[in-house]
Amino acid sequence: MSYLEGTIKKMLPKTYIRKHVAHEIYVAISHFKDMVPKMDKYIYNDGTAKDLMSLTGTIPALFADNTYNIPICLWIEESYPETAPICYVRPTR
Structure with a gap:
């Protein structure tokens, strides 16, 4: 387990x-x-x-030979992996 993975584990209830x-x-x-x-x-x-626990940031998406950084937020419920994360696209200007 890496240091970062251990840090994430400590964040989780x-x-x-x-x-x-x-x-x-x-x-x-x-x-x-x-x-x-x-x-x-x-x-x-x-x-x-x-x-x-949430994961917030952007993910790259290729469309018509252009890469767009799509802002998203993933919410991970306590019942994960039995339930899928809740996903939102967070539009920006």
């Missing part, structure tokens, strides 16, 4: 499968260097809030 989730996040940020992991408050559609 014990309600997560910490070793697995930390490794998955480490792999993602190794491929997408602009992604930043952090614990943040997620507001569900019914108004309830919960602290979840």
Whole structure:
């Protein structure tokens, strides 16, 4: 386990499968260097809030021979990997 992966594992509450989730996040940020992991408050559609791990940043997308950096946010629920991450595109000007 790398230092960064260990740091991510320490960020995660014990309600997560910490070793697995930390490794998955480490792999993602190794491929997408602009992604930043952090614990943040997620507001569900019914108004309830919960602290979840998020990955925020941009991912490159090739379209018509041009690369566009798409701003996204992935929310990883405590039940991951049983449930898929919640994904949003965060439009910018």
